[in-house]
Amino acid sequence: MAVRFSFLQGFNSSLNGILRAQKQTFETQQQVSSGRRIVTPADDPVASARIIQINQELSQLNQYITNADAVENRLALAENQIQQVSNLLVRVRELAIQGGGLALTQSDRQGIAAELDTRLEELVDLANTRDVNGEYIFAGFQGSVKPFERTDAGEFIYNGDDGQRKVQIASSTTIPISDSGKSIFVDIESAQKLIVPTVEARNTGNAFISTSSIDVTIDPADDLNNYERNAYPDDFIVIYDDDAAGLPPAPFYTIYTRADQLDNGTLDTPLATILDTGSPMVIDANAIDGAPASPDITNLGWSITINGSPATGDRFYVGSTEKQSVLTTVGKLSEGMKNLTDSVADELILDRLFSDTLINLDHAEARMSEIKAQIGARQNTLDSVRTLHEGVEQVNQEVLSEIRDLDYAEALSRLTLETFTLEAAQQSFAKISTLSLFNFLR
Known part of the structure:
Protein backbone atom coordinates (compact mmCIF):
# COMPACT_ATOMS: atom_id res chain seq x y z
CA MET A 1 0.00 0.00 0.00
CA ALA A 2 1.43 3.37 -0.97
CA VAL A 3 1.95 5.97 1.68
CA ARG A 4 1.35 9.53 0.67
CA PHE A 5 2.82 12.59 2.34
CA SER A 6 1.35 15.97 1.94
CA PHE A 7 3.57 18.96 1.24
CA LEU A 8 2.91 20.27 4.78
CA GLN A 9 3.94 16.97 6.37
CA GLY A 10 7.16 16.94 4.44
CA PHE A 11 7.89 20.54 5.36
CA ASN A 12 7.29 19.93 9.10
CA SER A 13 9.33 16.74 9.12
CA SER A 14 12.30 18.46 7.51
CA LEU A 15 12.01 21.43 9.85
CA ASN A 16 11.92 19.20 12.95
CA GLY A 17 15.02 17.40 11.75
CA ILE A 18 16.86 20.67 11.30
CA LEU A 19 15.77 21.83 14.77
CA ARG A 20 17.01 18.61 16.36
CA ALA A 21 20.34 18.97 14.58
CA GLN A 22 20.57 22.56 15.74
CA LYS A 23 19.79 21.54 19.34
CA GLN A 24 22.47 18.84 19.34
CA THR A 25 24.99 21.25 17.84
CA PHE A 26 24.11 23.95 20.39
CA GLU A 27 24.46 21.51 23.33
CA THR A 28 27.81 20.27 22.08
CA GLN A 29 28.95 23.86 21.62
CA GLN A 30 27.96 24.63 25.24
CA GLN A 31 30.00 21.66 26.44
CA VAL A 32 33.04 22.82 24.48
CA SER A 33 32.76 26.42 25.74
CA SER A 34 32.25 25.39 29.40
CA GLY A 35 34.67 22.47 29.41
CA ARG A 36 32.03 20.39 31.16
CA ARG A 37 30.45 17.18 29.92
CA ILE A 38 27.41 17.84 32.12
CA VAL A 39 26.05 21.34 31.67
CA THR A 40 22.63 20.77 33.25
CA PRO A 41 21.40 17.97 35.55
CA ALA A 42 19.24 16.71 32.68
CA ASP A 43 22.38 15.77 30.74
CA ASP A 44 23.10 12.95 33.25
CA PRO A 45 20.95 12.88 36.42
CA VAL A 46 22.96 10.11 38.13
CA ALA A 47 26.30 11.78 37.45
CA SER A 48 24.85 15.15 38.48
CA ALA A 49 23.86 13.75 41.88
CA ARG A 50 27.36 12.34 42.31
CA ILE A 51 28.89 15.72 41.40
CA ILE A 52 26.78 17.46 44.05
CA GLN A 53 27.93 14.93 46.66
CA ILE A 54 31.61 15.32 45.75
CA ASN A 55 31.34 19.12 45.78
CA GLN A 56 29.83 18.98 49.26
CA GLU A 57 32.68 16.78 50.44
CA LEU A 58 35.22 19.15 48.89
CA SER A 59 33.55 22.14 50.52
CA GLN A 60 33.71 20.43 53.90
CA LEU A 61 37.37 19.52 53.35
CA ASN A 62 38.18 23.10 52.42
CA GLN A 63 36.55 24.29 55.65
CA TYR A 64 38.55 21.76 57.65
CA ILE A 65 41.75 22.92 55.97
CA THR A 66 40.86 26.54 56.69
CA ASN A 67 40.25 25.61 60.33
CA ALA A 68 43.56 23.77 60.43
CA ASP A 69 45.39 26.86 59.15
CA ALA A 70 43.78 28.99 61.87
CA VAL A 71 44.66 26.41 64.53
CA GLU A 72 48.24 26.26 63.29
CA ASN A 73 48.62 30.02 63.67
CA ARG A 74 47.08 29.97 67.13
CA LEU A 75 49.28 27.08 68.31
CA ALA A 76 52.39 28.76 66.93
CA LEU A 77 51.54 31.89 68.92
CA ALA A 78 50.91 29.91 72.11
CA GLU A 79 54.13 27.93 71.69
CA ASN A 80 56.14 31.10 71.20
CA GLN A 81 54.63 32.77 74.28
CA ILE A 82 55.21 29.74 76.48
CA GLN A 83 58.81 29.65 75.32
CA GLN A 84 59.12 33.31 76.22
CA VAL A 85 57.77 32.51 79.69
CA SER A 86 60.37 29.76 80.06
CA ASN A 87 63.15 32.15 79.07
CA LEU A 88 61.86 34.74 81.52
CA LEU A 89 61.76 32.21 84.37
CA VAL A 90 65.41 31.40 83.71
CA ARG A 91 66.24 35.06 84.30
CA VAL A 92 64.10 35.15 87.45
CA ARG A 93 66.04 32.15 88.74
CA GLU A 94 69.31 33.97 88.11
CA LEU A 95 68.05 36.99 90.03
CA ALA A 96 66.83 34.81 92.91
CA ILE A 97 70.24 33.14 93.18
CA GLN A 98 71.94 36.52 92.98
CA GLY A 99 69.66 37.94 95.68
CA GLY A 100 70.51 35.07 98.01
CA GLY A 101 74.15 36.08 98.16
CA LEU A 102 75.46 36.40 101.70
CA ALA A 103 77.25 39.70 101.11
CA LEU A 104 74.15 41.55 99.87
CA THR A 105 72.40 44.18 101.93
CA GLN A 106 68.77 45.22 101.80
CA SER A 107 69.73 48.06 99.46
CA ASP A 108 71.41 45.60 97.10
CA ARG A 109 68.38 43.34 97.14
CA GLN A 110 66.08 46.28 96.41
CA GLY A 111 68.08 46.96 93.23
CA ILE A 112 67.57 43.35 92.14
CA ALA A 113 63.88 43.59 93.05
CA ALA A 114 63.51 46.50 90.63
CA GLU A 115 64.41 44.20 87.74
CA LEU A 116 62.18 41.51 89.19
CA ASP A 117 59.25 43.92 89.03
CA THR A 118 59.99 44.53 85.35
CA ARG A 119 60.20 40.82 84.69
CA LEU A 120 56.92 40.34 86.53
CA GLU A 121 55.24 42.87 84.27
CA GLU A 122 56.58 40.98 81.25
CA LEU A 123 55.24 37.74 82.70
CA VAL A 124 51.79 39.24 83.20
CA ASP A 125 51.80 40.55 79.63
CA LEU A 126 52.68 37.08 78.33
CA ALA A 127 49.89 35.53 80.41
CA ASN A 128 47.50 38.09 78.90
CA THR A 129 48.53 37.43 75.28
CA ARG A 130 45.96 38.11 72.55
CA ASP A 131 45.72 36.61 69.08
CA VAL A 132 45.20 38.54 65.82
CA ASN A 133 41.46 38.65 66.55
CA GLY A 134 42.01 40.32 69.90
CA GLU A 135 41.06 37.24 71.95
CA TYR A 136 43.03 36.18 75.01
CA ILE A 137 44.58 32.78 74.37
CA PHE A 138 45.05 31.84 78.04
CA ALA A 139 41.54 32.64 79.32
CA GLY A 140 39.82 29.32 78.63
CA PHE A 141 36.37 29.87 77.12
CA GLN A 142 36.44 33.56 78.12
CA GLY A 143 38.38 34.84 75.12
CA SER A 144 37.13 38.38 75.58
CA VAL A 145 38.04 38.57 79.28
CA LYS A 146 41.50 39.66 80.41
CA PRO A 147 42.66 36.60 82.32
CA PHE A 148 45.10 38.06 84.86
CA GLU A 149 44.82 41.22 86.91
CA ARG A 150 46.60 42.48 89.99
CA THR A 151 44.51 43.72 92.90
CA ASP A 152 45.24 46.77 95.02
CA ALA A 153 46.58 44.38 97.65
CA GLY A 154 49.17 43.11 95.16
CA GLU A 155 47.55 39.71 94.65
CA PHE A 156 46.94 38.22 91.21
CA ILE A 157 43.46 37.02 90.29
CA TYR A 158 42.46 34.84 87.36
CA ASN A 159 39.30 35.98 85.56
CA GLY A 160 39.09 33.20 82.99
CA ASP A 161 37.82 29.65 83.41
CA ASP A 162 39.11 26.10 83.09
CA GLY A 163 37.71 25.53 79.60
CA GLN A 164 39.48 24.80 76.33
CA ARG A 165 38.02 26.14 73.10
CA LYS A 166 38.27 23.54 70.37
CA VAL A 167 38.09 23.70 66.59
CA GLN A 168 36.96 20.80 64.42
CA ILE A 169 39.57 19.89 61.81
CA ALA A 170 38.02 16.57 60.73
CA SER A 171 34.72 14.78 61.10
CA SER A 172 35.85 13.18 64.35
CA THR A 173 38.88 15.29 65.32
CA THR A 174 38.98 18.53 67.30
CA ILE A 175 42.05 20.51 68.39
CA PRO A 176 42.15 22.84 71.44
CA ILE A 177 43.06 26.39 70.40
CA SER A 178 42.93 27.96 73.85
CA ASP A 179 44.23 26.94 77.24
CA SER A 180 43.27 27.72 80.76
CA GLY A 181 45.64 30.22 82.29
CA LYS A 182 44.73 28.65 85.60
CA SER A 183 46.25 25.31 84.61
CA ILE A 184 49.33 26.96 83.07
CA PHE A 185 50.19 29.76 85.48
CA VAL A 186 48.16 29.23 88.67
CA ASP A 187 47.84 25.52 89.54
CA ILE A 188 51.56 24.97 90.03
CA GLU A 189 52.81 22.84 92.89
CA GLN A 324 50.85 28.78 93.95
CA SER A 325 50.70 30.97 90.86
CA VAL A 326 54.03 31.61 89.17
CA LEU A 327 53.02 35.28 89.19
CA THR A 328 52.64 35.12 92.96
CA THR A 329 55.99 33.36 93.27
CA VAL A 330 57.79 36.17 91.46
CA GLY A 331 55.74 38.84 93.24
CA LYS A 332 56.52 37.42 96.69
CA LEU A 333 60.21 37.20 95.84
CA SER A 334 60.26 40.85 94.82
CA GLU A 335 58.31 42.00 97.87
CA GLY A 336 60.56 40.03 100.21
CA MET A 337 63.74 41.40 98.67
CA LYS A 338 62.41 44.95 98.94
CA ASN A 339 60.95 44.84 102.44
CA LEU A 340 62.89 42.30 104.52
CA THR A 341 65.74 43.87 106.45
CA ASP A 342 69.21 42.65 107.36
CA SER A 343 68.09 41.52 110.82
CA VAL A 344 68.67 37.95 111.95
CA ALA A 345 64.95 37.18 111.98
CA ASP A 346 64.44 38.54 108.48
CA GLU A 347 67.52 36.68 107.26
CA LEU A 348 65.83 33.43 108.27
CA ILE A 349 62.70 34.42 106.38
CA LEU A 350 64.80 35.37 103.35
CA ASP A 351 66.57 32.03 103.37
CA ARG A 352 63.22 30.25 103.39
CA LEU A 353 61.92 32.60 100.66
CA PHE A 354 64.84 31.96 98.33
CA SER A 355 64.68 28.21 98.91
CA ASP A 356 60.94 28.05 98.28
CA THR A 357 61.21 30.33 95.24
CA LEU A 358 63.79 28.11 93.55
CA ILE A 359 61.63 25.04 94.15
CA ASN A 360 58.55 26.86 92.85
CA LEU A 361 60.47 27.97 89.76
CA ASP A 362 61.44 24.34 89.15
CA HIS A 363 57.78 23.40 89.22
CA ALA A 364 56.83 26.33 86.97
CA GLU A 365 59.48 25.48 84.39
CA ALA A 366 58.35 21.86 84.43
CA ARG A 367 54.78 23.04 83.79
CA MET A 368 55.94 25.16 80.83
CA SER A 369 57.75 22.14 79.39
CA GLU A 370 54.61 20.08 79.83
CA ILE A 371 52.49 22.70 78.05
CA LYS A 372 54.98 22.93 75.18
CA ALA A 373 54.83 19.14 74.82
CA GLN A 374 51.03 19.31 74.67
CA ILE A 375 51.16 22.01 72.01
CA GLY A 376 53.68 19.96 70.04
CA ALA A 377 51.36 16.94 70.17
CA ARG A 378 48.52 19.09 68.82
CA GLN A 379 50.73 20.34 66.01
CA ASN A 380 51.67 16.77 65.07
CA THR A 381 48.00 15.81 64.98
CA LEU A 382 47.29 18.89 62.89
CA ASP A 383 49.98 17.99 60.35
CA SER A 384 48.71 14.41 60.04
CA VAL A 385 45.11 15.48 59.55
CA ARG A 386 46.04 18.15 57.01
CA THR A 387 48.06 15.59 54.98
CA LEU A 388 45.06 13.27 55.06
CA HIS A 389 42.73 16.04 53.89
CA GLU A 390 45.03 16.97 51.03
CA GLY A 391 45.15 13.34 49.86
CA VAL A 392 41.36 12.96 50.04
CA GLU A 393 40.91 16.27 48.22
CA GLN A 394 43.19 15.15 45.39
CA VAL A 395 41.28 11.87 44.96
CA ASN A 396 37.92 13.68 44.98
CA GLN A 397 39.14 16.18 42.39
CA GLU A 398 40.23 13.33 40.12
CA VAL A 399 36.89 11.55 40.48
CA LEU A 400 35.05 14.81 39.88
CA SER A 401 37.09 15.48 36.76
CA GLU A 402 36.31 12.04 35.36
CA ILE A 403 32.59 12.53 35.88
CA ARG A 404 32.20 16.17 34.99
CA ASP A 405 34.99 17.31 32.69
CA LEU A 406 34.76 17.13 28.91
CA ASP A 407 36.82 14.98 26.53
CA TYR A 408 37.71 17.73 24.07
CA ALA A 409 38.88 15.42 21.30
CA GLU A 410 35.62 13.48 21.31
CA ALA A 411 33.50 16.63 21.70
CA LEU A 412 35.19 18.49 18.84
CA SER A 413 34.84 15.50 16.53
CA ARG A 414 31.19 15.24 17.46
CA LEU A 415 30.69 18.96 16.94
CA THR A 416 32.21 18.72 13.46
CA LEU A 417 29.89 15.86 12.54
CA GLU A 418 26.83 17.60 13.95
CA THR A 419 27.70 20.81 12.14
CA PHE A 420 28.13 18.92 8.86
CA THR A 421 24.81 17.14 9.41
CA LEU A 422 23.03 20.42 10.17
CA GLU A 423 24.43 22.12 7.07
CA ALA A 424 23.46 19.15 4.86
CA ALA A 425 19.92 19.13 6.29
CA GLN A 426 19.58 22.85 5.70
CA GLN A 427 20.82 22.65 2.09
CA SER A 428 18.63 19.64 1.23
CA PHE A 429 15.62 21.34 2.77
CA ALA A 430 16.27 24.43 0.69
CA LYS A 431 16.18 22.38 -2.49
CA ILE A 432 13.26 20.17 -1.61
CA SER A 433 11.15 23.08 -0.40
CA THR A 434 11.21 24.62 -3.94
CA LEU A 435 9.83 21.49 -5.63
CA SER A 436 6.24 21.87 -6.87
CA LEU A 437 3.99 20.22 -9.51
CA PHE A 438 3.32 23.65 -10.98
CA ASN A 439 6.99 23.89 -12.00
CA PHE A 440 6.27 21.21 -14.63
CA LEU A 441 2.92 22.59 -15.87
CA ARG A 442 4.07 25.35 -18.14
Missing part, protein backbone atom coordinates in the same frame (compact mmCIF):
# COMPACT_ATOMS: atom_id res chain seq x y z
CA SER A 190 54.12 24.94 95.75
CA ALA A 191 57.12 24.23 97.93
CA GLN A 192 54.99 24.89 101.01
CA LYS A 193 51.34 24.60 101.84
CA LEU A 194 49.79 28.07 101.61
CA ILE A 195 46.77 29.85 102.99
CA VAL A 196 44.11 31.27 100.68
CA PRO A 197 41.96 33.93 102.37
CA THR A 198 38.61 34.83 100.80
CA VAL A 199 35.64 36.99 101.73
CA GLU A 200 32.11 35.60 101.90
CA ALA A 201 30.20 36.99 98.92
CA ARG A 202 27.08 37.57 101.03
CA ASN A 203 28.80 39.85 103.53
CA THR A 204 26.93 43.10 104.08
CA GLY A 205 29.95 45.11 105.23
CA ASN A 206 32.70 46.51 103.03
CA ALA A 207 35.64 44.82 104.74
CA PHE A 208 38.23 43.00 102.66
CA ILE A 209 41.40 40.98 103.23
CA SER A 210 44.39 43.04 102.13
CA THR A 211 47.28 40.74 103.05
CA SER A 212 47.94 37.26 104.35
CA SER A 213 51.04 35.45 105.49
CA ILE A 214 52.39 32.31 107.11
CA ASP A 215 54.93 32.42 109.93
CA VAL A 216 57.84 30.43 108.53
CA THR A 217 59.69 30.45 111.86
CA ILE A 218 57.35 27.95 113.54
CA ASP A 219 58.14 24.28 113.71
CA PRO A 220 57.32 22.88 110.24
CA ALA A 221 56.54 19.44 111.61
CA ASP A 222 53.99 20.75 114.10
CA ASP A 223 52.54 23.02 111.45
CA LEU A 224 52.08 20.21 108.95
CA ASN A 225 50.69 17.68 111.41
CA ASN A 226 48.23 20.06 113.06
CA TYR A 227 47.21 21.59 109.77
CA GLU A 228 46.29 18.30 108.15
CA ARG A 229 44.77 16.70 111.24
CA ASN A 230 42.55 19.54 112.37
CA ALA A 231 41.76 21.88 109.55
CA TYR A 232 42.45 20.63 106.02
CA PRO A 233 40.91 21.27 103.51
CA ASP A 234 38.29 23.75 104.85
CA ASP A 235 40.52 25.31 107.41
CA PHE A 236 39.22 28.35 109.24
CA ILE A 237 36.32 30.76 109.31
CA VAL A 238 36.64 34.15 110.95
CA ILE A 239 33.28 35.70 111.95
CA TYR A 240 32.83 39.31 112.98
CA ASP A 241 30.40 40.37 115.72
CA ASP A 242 29.88 43.61 117.61
CA ASP A 243 28.30 42.13 120.74
CA ALA A 244 27.56 38.76 122.31
CA ALA A 245 26.52 37.46 125.70
CA GLY A 246 29.42 36.44 127.92
CA LEU A 247 32.05 38.14 125.78
CA PRO A 248 33.68 41.54 126.13
CA PRO A 249 31.32 44.32 125.10
CA ALA A 250 33.38 45.32 122.12
CA PRO A 251 33.63 44.30 118.47
CA PHE A 252 35.53 41.05 118.04
CA TYR A 253 36.40 38.31 115.58
CA THR A 254 35.86 34.64 116.42
CA ILE A 255 37.92 31.95 114.72
CA TYR A 256 36.32 28.57 114.04
CA THR A 257 37.65 25.43 112.42
CA ARG A 258 35.96 22.88 110.16
CA ALA A 259 33.89 24.99 107.84
CA ASP A 260 31.66 22.06 106.87
CA GLN A 261 30.21 21.80 110.39
CA LEU A 262 29.77 25.52 110.66
CA ASP A 263 27.91 25.72 107.35
CA ASN A 264 25.63 22.90 108.49
CA GLY A 265 24.65 24.92 111.55
CA THR A 266 26.79 23.04 114.08
CA LEU A 267 29.34 25.41 115.56
CA ASP A 268 32.57 23.91 116.86
CA THR A 269 34.13 25.32 119.97
CA PRO A 270 35.79 28.57 118.90
CA LEU A 271 39.50 28.35 118.39
CA ALA A 272 39.96 31.93 119.54
CA THR A 273 38.31 35.31 119.93
CA ILE A 274 40.28 38.35 118.82
CA LEU A 275 39.25 41.80 120.03
CA ASP A 276 38.91 44.34 117.26
CA THR A 277 41.39 47.09 118.06
CA GLY A 278 40.85 49.11 114.91
CA SER A 279 41.17 49.02 111.19
CA PRO A 280 43.07 47.45 109.57
CA MET A 281 42.76 44.49 111.92
CA VAL A 282 45.51 41.87 111.96
CA ILE A 283 44.18 38.48 112.99
CA ASP A 284 47.11 36.28 113.99
CA ALA A 285 46.44 32.66 114.84
CA ASN A 286 49.56 32.64 117.00
CA ALA A 287 48.61 35.74 118.97
CA ILE A 288 45.33 34.70 120.49
CA ASP A 289 43.66 37.23 122.78
CA GLY A 290 40.49 37.10 124.79
CA ALA A 291 39.42 33.44 124.61
CA PRO A 292 40.76 29.97 125.29
CA ALA A 293 42.43 28.20 122.39
CA SER A 294 42.59 24.54 121.58
CA PRO A 295 46.03 23.20 122.49
CA ASP A 296 46.05 21.16 119.30
CA ILE A 297 45.88 24.26 117.12
CA THR A 298 48.38 26.71 118.46
CA ASN A 299 51.23 26.51 115.95
CA LEU A 300 49.45 27.15 112.67
CA GLY A 301 51.33 30.36 112.08
CA TRP A 302 49.02 32.33 109.80
CA SER A 303 47.72 35.87 109.84
CA ILE A 304 45.38 37.97 107.75
CA THR A 305 44.83 41.72 107.63
CA ILE A 306 41.23 42.91 107.35
CA ASN A 307 40.59 46.44 106.10
CA GLY A 308 37.34 48.34 105.92
CA SER A 309 34.21 48.13 108.05
CA PRO A 310 32.73 44.64 108.56
CA ALA A 311 29.11 44.05 109.53
CA THR A 312 27.86 41.68 112.19
CA GLY A 313 28.01 38.11 110.91
CA ASP A 314 30.43 38.81 108.08
CA ARG A 315 32.63 35.82 107.33
CA PHE A 316 36.24 35.59 106.21
CA TYR A 317 37.63 32.24 105.13
CA VAL A 318 41.21 31.08 105.55
CA GLY A 319 41.64 28.06 103.31
CA SER A 320 44.72 26.10 102.34
CA THR A 321 46.27 25.06 99.07
CA GLU A 322 49.31 23.25 97.76
CA LYS A 323 49.34 25.38 94.60
